[in-house]
Amino acid sequence: MTELKSFYDGFADALRAPEPDAVPRSFADGYAHRFAIYRNNVHRGLYDALGAAYPTVRKLVGDGFFDRLAQGFVQSETARSGSLALYGAGFAEYLAGHPILESLPYLPDIARLERARLEVSTSADAKPLLANDLAGLEDQLETMILGAHPACQVIASRHPIFAIWMAQNPVNGEQGGKTSIVQRPETLLVTRPYMQVDMRPLTAGQDVFFTSLTQDGLDLGEACAKALEADASFDVMPSFAEFLTSGAFDARFNIPRGNGYDDE
Structure with a gap:
């Protein structure tokens, strides 16, 4: 169990690592490119899910800069829900600590509003x-x-x-x-x-x-x-x-x- 946990922890760390060539320590060299493809697909899915949850934030900053925000947010996460339907909890707090606050001070509150709309739409x-x-x-x-x-x-x-x-x-x-x-x-x-x-x-x-x-x-x-x-x-x-x-x-x-x- 300890070895399995170590493997999963290393796998998750490599997925979140800022280095594009990061791979789990246990992976053989021949599998690095396969992991990179998987990692890119996972990240693209998370970026798209975040954009779907915060479409107005995306409009305000533009697609390219939003992807950079999404990348930073994904790398900052320590835990996340297993479902993408409500993905992005904590994004407003992430924006509140980002330098973009200097030029768009209202952006975290727009994110809070969009989060509220998402949660209200899926509430009991x-x-x-x-x-x-x-x-x-x-x-x-x-x-x-x-x-x-x-x-x-x-x-x-x-x-x-x-x-x-x-x-x-x-x-x-x-x-x-x-x-x-x-x-x-x-x-x-x-x-x-x-x-x-x-x-x-x-x-x-x-x-x-x-x-x-x-x-x-x-x-x-x-x-x-x-x-x-x-x-x-x-x-x-x-x-x-x-x-x-x-x-x-x-x-x-x-x-x-x-x-x-x-x-x-």
Whole structure:
């Protein structure tokens, strides 16, 4: 077992090595070229999988430079999933430590957004909370406790990542003129209503409202109060309706006992 582990470790090290002529120590000289072919095919597959997972990052830097980023990322990995469908976890963190950050400071957050889109598209199915699920519970809404739908993520950035993403991915593929992008922070809700990934920007109040509900465990009344502290213009009714339409909440909600209803 020790010898077998040593072989596999050496094989993996040679695959990740930056030297193009690297081969496992146990390989005979006559097999070096065969390993090189295999190594190139493996790397090409990983580069392509990374490009498929982060298409907007690829557009922003160009195919050639993206391959160089992919090469560095592959060589930096210490572990990876056995499936290429979700390949590329950690790519945003890799970009955050790359010199490209100086010229494209928003690139890691674009990668985080694309990772969220990928994960949301493959997340577990669950029934989203709909408006008709709340029929007859109007008097209990204030004390209701909600959780986020499994196919839901919030991505916050100091950069206008939604505007940048939309400029690179115009609706229906229509290319317009030069897009003017205002430098400002943006927070996005990424969901999967009706089995399609959807993104929509959140105001400061909506961000606090949703986070208070789904991460801090506050009830609707408390979350609303927190949102109003952050944003005096926050309007709970249209915002709550927007979250429901987006499929952002799990249908399994809770109303504490003592309010006329048992836990759902």
